[in-house]
Amino acid sequence: MKLHEYQSKQIFAKYGVPIPKGRVAATAAEARQIAEELGGRVVVKAQVLVGGRGKAGGIKLAKTPEEAEERATEILAMKLKGLPVRKVLIDEAANIAKEIYLGITNDRAARKPVMMASAEGGVEIEEVARTMPEKIIKIHIDPLLGLRGYQTRDLALGIDLPKEHWKAFSKVCFGLWEAYQKSDATLAEINPLVITDEGEILAVDGKMIIDDNALFRHPDLAEMRDLDVEAPEETEARKYGLSYIKLDGNIGCMVNGAGLAMTTMDVIKLYGGEPANFLDIGGGANAEKVAAAFRIILSEPNVKAVLINIFGGITRGDEVARGILAAMEEVKPQVPMVARIVGTNAEEGRRLLANANMITAETLVEAAQKAVAAAKGGAQ
Amino acid sequence: MSILVNKDTRVVVQGITGREGMFHTTQMVAYGTNVVAGVTPGKGGQWVLDDKIPVFDTVKKAVETTGANTSVIFVPARFAADAIFEAADAGVELIVCITEGIPVQDMMRVRAYLDQKGSRLVGPNCPGLLTPGEAKVGIIPGNIAIPGNVGVVSRSGTLTYEVLYAMKLLGIGATTTVGIGGDPINGTSFLDALKMFEEDPQTEKVVLIGEIGGTDEQKAAQYIADHMTKPVVGFIAGQTAPPGKRMGHAGAIVEGGEGTAAEKIEALEKAGVKVAKHPEEIAHILKDL
Structure with missing residues (x-):
């Protein structure tokens, strides 16, 4: 079962992954109100369970609350790849200096979770895997031991992350691991994980897929199912x-x-x-x-x-x-x-x-x- | 001869007093399987099946008292991983898990633990094992197969029955049928089963029934090409399955362009496997081998 971006990011935040300030809105008026509360520039993002939302026009920047309302009006009227947009996420816009990919999924052949990082964030990871597989650093996690600190340093080193960000990056890795494990996810992905001009690390986008077989122990997640996708x-x-x-x-x-x-x-x-x-x-x-x-x-x-x-x-x-x-x-x-x-x-x-x-x-x-x-x- | 189970196998049934457990225990005993014990926490001390089979609270007690060496698990999905851990800790050599719907992260922990312990798991989400004429450990209907010289290994349930039945109609029997299950992470793989069939003197031919998802069939094909001396007949289900859709089994899904029926058939054919176009054809190919 796929979760929406705003749902995934809320789960990430629960486990200590920093996310931008923001909230989800079902109407343009709500979008405007959220933008007013946040102040400054915001991003208006369609909450639809399809890839390539940006390219399809479902993600727009707004400089003022009025603009946020206009963009939300447009996006809420859209259909992306056949699916109606019912909600938009209004997030504080980040000043992006660098974009990283970070994700965990089940490696079926290895029978273990695998954490993957790449300095080529913000683009489809499948595309990176196809064209530049050497740019993806993978570590397998022992399901009985869990993620170890040195493994997060292996990843940081592998993607040439400047040393001043290692501590914050490690915290994000552990947060993502916890989110994946405690939610019985089959995929937990941050793309991009950004480093801002101010030197902060932020999960700007998020995606989770939950194991349908494990929903019996996550009634809160089971309620998040979006019936539009089936x-x-x-x-x-x-x-x-x-x-x-x-x-x-x-x-x-x-x-x-x-x-x-x-x-x-x-x-x-x-x-x-x-x-x-x-x-x-x-x-x-x-x-x-x-x-x-x-x-x-x-x-x-x-x-x-x-x-x-x-x-x-x-x-x-x-x-x-x-x-x-x-x-x-x-x-x-x-x-x-x-x-x-x-x-x-x-x-x-x-x-x-x-x-x-x-x-x-x-x-x-x-x-x-x-x-x-x-x-x-x-x-x- | 056979692999994994035979007339000397001593079976303990975990979840024996449940509806599924009781029904299939009755079937297994009727087939002649040596079921020596059952386990249901809280029901230790009872006897079931006309007072012939003792029930214990723990697998450890059941093993100590009856010398059971093989367990078959019928407990609900939420307790199944725990049941597998318990059987492994009690020293059971072979654990057959019928239960469907176990969370995949549970199975990753189970696999990591069993790899340390050395117990063999078959399944989960599988029909179990059948050595015709000797023992049935699981839910494969006994009357659809006859003893013979063909080893059968499959990811599916009823599709396996279909093949066994088609074989029987042509008078072809099996040494052992191994249902390895339809989950993405399981115990015994195609590769494991093929190695055992290759070493089993009575098995002269092997049938491999795969489906979309994962790369286990491709690994099996590599082993067949490099090491197998016995002829293998194959079948892959899901040629018409669209990508990205899970076809019932948790493991049956084409992801990121990987795990299609076409690539599996190609790998098997390259390894010299005769791949049938439909299940009945498997029996006809076997007859002509």
């Missing part, structure tokens, strides 16, 4: 414990298990069709869950056929079939439904579904071929 169906799916991703095709899929769900999409494509979604209903195909899955899949008007692929295993095939039939009763789908069920008593399950006018298949390939044909209008 399709409404994805939000609905999460309520029922379903994992759903909308795609562009016209064959809806309902599958148990993530690997099998991806494979079902792949096999549809292999036989000339296009999947409309990824959907993993998880274990236990009960009628309520299946009905929710049907509603979500069929809410997409492009869907011309639905493929149900359930590998029952221990669950009995006839029970799965009864769950599907109960859900059909409720949702009453108007498109052809192809079902493939494997498991104990699968034959009985297939018979029940065929009686209800569903197209049945024994293998995944057969099911995919039938679904592709049905979506093209070649069946029924």
Whole structure:
């Protein structure tokens, strides 16, 4: 789950990372009031969960409260990469002398957190990684020991940071580490971390991604979820414990298990069709869950056929079939439904579904071929 | 022969009195697995499954009393990391964690700790292990696989069942199936499992079922190219998955252009692996090998 800049920076500040004075505003009038309180020049920044806000015109400087109000009016009316701007952050403008990159993320291959610093701050770090990988200094952190002081000096030395800033830089590193660890983040990033003309260190921008699996112990963070970044169906799916991703095709899929769900999409494509979604209903195909899955899949008007692929295993095939039939009763789908069920008593399950006018298949390939044909209008 | 589990494996079930734990313990025992103990804190002294299996408060007590050497974990995600630490501290050699949804920072600490302790972890977020005809430690349905000479290693659950079932329909059996799980940070890797299959005399062919995300399949491909003498058949799920979207499994995501199905298939094919286009084809390729 991604956090907004203002949310990330508030968390950083809690752990001792200096951030500019400022507040978030939902209206231009509020923006003006905040600018008046701050006095002097301010930056008006769109709070939208997309990269490249500056280039898209979502970050503007304002010299007076009046200007801040005008800029906020413009920015609050914008859509950046399709997402509406609902809030702007009004921050005191910093006099930037130098821009640094500092971030922590999980290094999957090393199975450890990695802290990265670069003297090339303010630009996309992926771009630096691609063009000048030697400019990124990386240190791995032992998850049992935590960040050590000497490691922050390794980073400072690596990016040629003048010695007078080492102490303040080290404090920022520890603050960021704490923020990452205590929030169960998968990414905590300051870009840029600036050194001002006055010689102070400030986190001017911030980004955090929180591990969805850890939200149970962070109810305060869970509340920060911005629903604008996901399709409404994805939000609905999460309520029922379903994992759903909308795609562009016209064959809806309902599958148990993530690997099998991806494979079902792949096999549809292999036989000339296009999947409309990824959907993993998880274990236990009960009628309520299946009905929710049907509603979500069929809410997409492009869907011309639905493929149900359930590998029952221990669950009995006839029970799965009864769950599907109960859900059909409720949702009453108007498109052809192809079902493939494997498991104990699968034959009985297939018979029940065929009686209800569903197209049945024994293998995944057969099911995919039938679904592709049905979506093209070649069946029924 | 087999790897990791066989008829002599002595299993302790952590979370045995929970709904999942009880259900799957019943299934494991019905399959013939030697389940010797269960653990649920606060329920020590009880007996379950027709009074055949003793329940202990701690893994340490269970190991001391019953000589359990393998643990299977069914406890909820918020307690799962603790359960793994407890099993490792009790000296359990093999820990199989079925639990899904463990925070990734918990898993980084678990991995760092286990690397010091020397216990082997399989999972988490995995279906466990099945040595057909001998033992099932986890949730893989016993009736979909038969004993044979193929080692199977997979990041997925039901997709693995699909492959085992397709093999069974063609009369092809497995030595052991290892579900390594769908999380970004896990215990046993593809590489670990391949090394064990390479050394297992009964395993003559190997199936590797991967998916998008990470670079474990590429590392496996390197090992296959350099060291593997047995033929490997591969499959990678997620060829149609869009980048930046997590496809169910926490580990199944294409990030920064890395971890695509295409690059994994290319690495495997370069290493001489026959990569199937769909799961049923795996069984057909095995038959012709």
